[in-house]
Amino acid sequence: MTSSLLRTRPATTNAMLAVFDDAATLRHALAFEAALAQAQVAVQVIDEESARAIAASCGAFEADIPALAEAVALAGTLAIPFIKTLRAQLTDTAARDLHRGATSQDLADTVLMLQMKEAGALLAAEHARIVTALTASARQYASLPAVGRTLLQDACPIGFGLRIAQWAVAIREAAADLDRVIQVHAKVQLGGAAGTRAGMHGRGEAVAADLARRLKLNPSPPWHARRGGIAAMAASLGICIGNLGKMARDLSLLSQNRIGEALEPLIEGRGGSSAMSHKRNPTGCQVALSAAARAPGLLAGVFAGLPCELERGLCGWQAEGPILAELCLLAAGSAEAMAGVAQGLLVIDAAIVENLSNAAVGADIGESVQIVTEILGPLRDAT
Amino acid sequence: MTSSLLRTRPATTNAMLAVFDDAATLRHALAFEAALAQAQVAVQVIDEESARAIAASCGAFEADIPALAEAVALAGTLAIPFIKTLRAQLTDTAARDLHRGATSQDLADTVLMLQMKEAGALLAAEHARIVTALTASARQYASLPAVGRTLLQDACPIGFGLRIAQWAVAIREAAADLDRVIQVHAKVQLGGAAGTRAGMHGRGEAVAADLARRLKLNPSPPWHARRGGIAAMAASLGICIGNLGKMARDLSLLSQNRIGEALEPLIEGRGGSSAMSHKRNPTGCQVALSAAARAPGLLAGVFAGLPCELERGLCGWQAEGPILAELCLLAAGSAEAMAGVAQGLLVIDAAIVENLSNAAVGADIGESVQIVTEILGPLRDAT
Amino acid sequence: MTSSLLRTRPATTNAMLAVFDDAATLRHALAFEAALAQAQVAVQVIDEESARAIAASCGAFEADIPALAEAVALAGTLAIPFIKTLRAQLTDTAARDLHRGATSQDLADTVLMLQMKEAGALLAAEHARIVTALTASARQYASLPAVGRTLLQDACPIGFGLRIAQWAVAIREAAADLDRVIQVHAKVQLGGAAGTRAGMHGRGEAVAADLARRLKLNPSPPWHARRGGIAAMAASLGICIGNLGKMARDLSLLSQNRIGEALEPLIEGRGGSSAMSHKRNPTGCQVALSAAARAPGLLAGVFAGLPCELERGLCGWQAEGPILAELCLLAAGSAEAMAGVAQGLLVIDAAIVENLSNAAVGADIGESVQIVTEILGPLRDAT
Amino acid sequence: MTSSLLRTRPATTNAMLAVFDDAATLRHALAFEAALAQAQVAVQVIDEESARAIAASCGAFEADIPALAEAVALAGTLAIPFIKTLRAQLTDTAARDLHRGATSQDLADTVLMLQMKEAGALLAAEHARIVTALTASARQYASLPAVGRTLLQDACPIGFGLRIAQWAVAIREAAADLDRVIQVHAKVQLGGAAGTRAGMHGRGEAVAADLARRLKLNPSPPWHARRGGIAAMAASLGICIGNLGKMARDLSLLSQNRIGEALEPLIEGRGGSSAMSHKRNPTGCQVALSAAARAPGLLAGVFAGLPCELERGLCGWQAEGPILAELCLLAAGSAEAMAGVAQGLLVIDAAIVENLSNAAVGADIGESVQIVTEILGPLRDAT
DSSP, X not given: OOOHHHHTTTOOXXXXXXXXXXXXXXXXXXXXXXXHHHHHHHTTSSOHHHHHHHHHHHHHOOOOHHHHXXXXXHHTSSHXXXXXXXXXXSOHHHHHHTTTTOOHHHHHHHHHHHHHHHHHHHHHHHXXXXXXXXHHHHHHTTTOEEEEEETTEEEEEEEHHHHHHHHHHHHXXXXXXXXXXHHHHOBOOOOTTTTSOTTSTTOHHHHHHHHHHHHTOBOOSOOTTOOHHHHHHHHHHHHHHHHHHHHHHHHHHHTSTTTOSEEOOOOTTSSOXXXXXXXXXXXXXXXXXXXXXXXXXXXXXXHHXXXXXXXXOSSHHHHHHHHHHHHHHHHHHHHHHHHHXXXXXXXXXXXXXXXXXXXXXXXXXXXXXXXXXXXXXXSTTOO | OOOHHHHTTTOOOHHHHHHHSHHHHHHHHHHHHHHXXXXXXXXTSSOHHHHHHHHHHHHHOOOOHHHHHHXXXXXXXXXXXXXXXXXXXXXXXXXXXXXXXXXXXXXXXXXXXXXXXXXXXXXXXXXXXXXXXXXXXXXXXXXXXXXXXXXXXXXXXXXXXXXXHHHHHHHHHHHHHHXXXXXXXXXXXXXXXXXXXXXXXXXXXXXXXHHHHHHTOBOOSOOTTOOHHHHHHHHHHHHHHHHHHHHHHHHHHHXXXXXXXXXXXXXXXXXXXXXXXXXXXXXXXXHHHHHXXXXXXXXXXXXXTSSOOXXXXXSHHHHHHHHHHHHHHHHHHHHHHHHXXXXXXXXXXXXXXXXXXXXXXXXXXXXXXXXHHHHHOSSSSOO | OOOHHHHXXXXXXXXXXXXXXXXXXXXXXXXXXXXXXXXXXXXXSSOHHHHHHHHXXXXXXXXXXXXXXXXXXXXXXXXXXXXXXXXXXXXXXXXXHTTTTOOXXXXXXXXXXXXXXXXXXXXXXXHHHHHHHHHHHHHHTTTOEEEEXXXXXXXXXXXXXXXXXXXXXXXXXXXXXXXXXXXXXXXOOOOTTTTSOTTSTTOHHHHHHHHHXXXXXXXXXXXXXXXXXXXXXXXXXXHHHHHHHHHHHHHHHHTSTTTOSEEOOOOTTSSOOSSOTTOOOOHHHHHHHHHHHHHHHHHHHHHHTSSOOTTBOSSHHHHHHHHHHHHHHHHXXXXXXXXXXXXXXXXXXXXXXXXXXXXXXXXXXXXXXXXHHHHHOSSTTOO | OOOHHHHTTTOOOHHHHHHHSHHHHHHHHHHHHHHHHHHHHHXXXXXXXXXXXXXXXXXXXOOOHHHHHHHHHHHTSSHHHHHHHHHTTSOHHHHHHTTTXXXXXXXXXXXXXXHHHHHHHXXXXXXXXXXXXXXXXXXXXXXXXXXXXXXXXXEEEEEHHHHHHHHHHHHHHHHHHHHHHHHHHOBOOOOTTTTSOTTSTTOHHHHHHHHHHHHTOBOOSOOTTOOXXXXXXXXXXXXXXXXXXXXXXXXXXXXXXXXXXXXXXXXXXXXXXXXXXXXXXXXXXXXXXXXXXXXXXXXXXXXXXXXXXXXXXXXXXHHHHHHHHHHHHHHHHHHHHXXXXXXXXXXXXXXXXXXXXXXXXXXXXXXXXXXXXXXXXXXXXXX
């Protein structure tokens, strides 16, 4: 989104914004070109002198970002004006050796994978923060009898901590899957114009492997038109966002007046109302639920791009980058909001006791305590 | 999207970016507050002096946008920090009269409707440009026999202009529906905290009507939790984007090598390849097809928000603003790209003739010419 | 869905199932072929004798539906095996005159439009039932002060009937729009192989007009690859389903224990729990909310088909029929469930009064009563 | 879908229909109840006599399916009328012991998981068939120079087999992921009314483990409101469908007249046109592309259900069953269609040679052959 005011509605973190901003995109693009040249020296596709010149130019590159953005918009791809600008700063030989054997999508996909790895690391930290806090709360309240609620109606009692443990394990599993998916699918892209690694003296596989090693990505044969890994990333982000939304849904219901069993912590400047100054809105939950409302449609957009055309398609991959970025922004906003909520979660014992007493369903919480342990593991390996 | 480099993939226009940027959002928010105060003077809810002071403050308002954006992100709504900042510049009475009887969502929804009207006007102009150009081409080529293609296989002949006429009428009808939907649903929002227009001395209907008149929006009872109009706007934008995508799909197929019946115009700096300098990519079509790949999922996000909670919901409407803005950005990018394509469309007669001759399906184009006239109307009222 | 047991989860009505079942599909297909022949007699494309023979065969047609379904699945279209079977029962001349100038999609689209008109009539009746019941309830409770709730927190008071009036007007407007959309877009399809109305002696427009008149559809130039009308129908169904979901969301929240302001009526056999016999689940709301959860993704599928290929596409329109049918089934199930709920709605005054007193927000319901009248109109023209 | 004629458009296999039909649903439901009773005998929650009686009743159960379906539709869940019918056939003790400690969703989720395992096995077999055939073709044509195409324009040459190898590996990886996801997430559900395993004398974990073993599902703590596994299944099905759609997209483009590099095999009764008897439509591709058009929206519906309410939600899980079933039906139809296509794939060498010669891009296929081997592995471990 273009407006930071409007954007606050799909709230996100500054750290995640920085992963996908212009400076980061450019930094990764420069790293790609420099590392490609170095990899090509290593297997003797280009001269060391070229690589040094390219690395120097990449290190010293200064972009007029608005002008570059205009040119990129016109060209339909970052690579063309970017490479042209970079080439203009090089001698003939180095200019010819720059971006050698690579195509626009090699640059675009590799940059996106580098950004996804950074995004994944940010999300992992937030998820861990949430899981740690929820795990402690789940244990603390494991045996506190509370009304269970199904189809929004009072049902049998549960241990209040079981509910929290279910949030924790859902987020923990989703976070682990996101890590796995990014580990597996963050692959270097290096196929050249038609995905054959032409123009690298038959040493393209070695170049790609060396490039991957330098960029800390997985080596891979070209995957220009094979986007299952991208779809898997989108789906995994969607499950993270959805599971955070589940916690938010529950908490927003539990914090209703007349129920009041749990509340978001009070945060200065958050949750107010422009019309009712006494009101305390579940704004953290709102952030997570808004993200959860948007994610399903966004990831559908990535899946719609799977049947792309031939060696490199005409619409799918061009749409994926912005969607993955948006999903990461939403995931970060949601995770940060729920991390704050998890760490400051207010459980109101008195209301829980009173509601249970009004529900007249007894106090048999079954195996709630045991299930909490099954779910979260014994005390030692909490997260 | 936060990166203008990445953003070029879901390409859009600077004019549409300006409709939804921070400055525009703030300008409309100030207009809302000033007009609300004036409307409340008109029906004697507040004093003229307050309204004058409010108007003066709105006129002179200077925001530290990054700081305001931070506060908005924290608060979960624009209104709270915005009103607080504005109030700080007013005397006690005027401060109390500012935003009187209004709630955060009154401001947010009204601003969004003002932006949608501006967006609609921009899109209408681009759509008209496309329809005019396509209508002329359709007539020019109405009787040129060409291979018809169904399920991607050669079928019976058509008049080449019939294909273009089908694009034209699809875009024309979608554009007319978008105009209609915005005309009908661009309503002022003024309900106050719980949608009852409390706090306006029982003269809320008159205030809302006067406010609507000043802002050139439709008067309306409060619609905080009734979002069908927003969904209709999203759907109508989706049909525009989809129909432009249809034209782009066809043209990308027609411009394949070995078929070559029609081409995008050559535009300096557009359509190149970073690996193959001779190549001519259908970049305008790519822009429109990428937009068409994203729109369905985006609008699904709006529809998912319809079942919002009670008087004002917790996730739906907070997600709508960014989605509508994104749909408008995609629609503008697509329309601008296809306007350029329509105006410079290259129809290659020789290839059309050769392909038809190779297809061995005769040259009976049926009622193609007549259908072009049925669709586009007689020569006078072209658009 | 293939299982009537599983199917109960996306519950629907038998009447709507009958609109889209095999018998109905076949009945409309026969009506199309018979009417096409008659229309072609009227403008002298075929002989009256042929048309009589075709009408007789259509009238006497008996299908082995499982065998036909197998053949249809193989062929990828209903028309081919259906026409082949029908032709086998005719003399040579009549066989040649059958389906003359028509293509598979002419049959498929026209049948779908006939089904959409029937579906629209069923839905209109249910929607009217809901609106009538809600309108009466809204008036009855217009001035009963109740807690308003925003972001799931107690806010200022509202007249309880205002909430109901908002449901009523949302459903009324969505129903009116669905009627409008079906009226506008239920068009005959008759374009022949490539959409040129070839093979009808230049009298195709008259044939299409006559065919439309016989089938009570709108006349139209061919629209094989122009699917905006279908998308508009899907969107309009989606808004109906979403607005019914909104009513269900609210009621499910209001019927929570400890809130208990309104309840679904008790219906024998509905709303029970297999584990807790005392429990009273909001099963009508569940039906409507499940439908609302499914609709956004379904309609995204229709929008994804807009950029179809050339004269008749390869995937979009083939996917639309099942999706529109599914949306109609969901809409019918939702509308029937909420009609029962609206007619039997239990408003619990005592709980409303108690909750308001606990909320300590006063009893100023602002202009609630007036807004109910604005929304619903004066007493006379209730619906 | 209710019409087998309409249903043919989202074509599927009879085997997959049988996985989700009424008889199968009932068979699994009976197996659940019988196995639950046996598991409860094993850990001494109920008597062996009860379990024997329950097993006998389950074995002899005969349902009036239409009547049961009506009752299920009314109740909003299969379990209530099903258990009631079954109980009526038992003595008091056995009736009380039937379904002991279980809730509706325990039955519904466990049945769904049993169906997903069967569906997964069917899909695995079809996917293997495709991969085997494509692997052979990829090797056969690995070194045949052909025009590569990017953004639908002629690009550098590729080995024709590389394109096929990319299809093969995409489908192979998606199939492997689907297997993995089903293996991991096909878990027994046994939580009772509020997910606490109450009413099983504190031996619920053992009961659940024994039940899982009998039904060949994974043991698990209750996961009533933790739906990430379901979402992962939907996503994995979506990637399978999307990757099959990719193969179909490419083949439909390659089989265009004037390009004609590869064709679907001719199958009697398939691919005809009701208007042009000579025409050969890529009907297998149509099936796969229609499925790919529908899948993204369907899986968005599953993801939308993640933020479900408290211990068991009101709309999400009720919508999941039909959506997963629909995705399986689409996946099966797509896989069967593409298996036939892969096994009979016609590669037209002459057209490939001619197109390459016309493209004037040389014949340097880079490392195509090597990439085929990288992707498919050395000759031995082909699939």
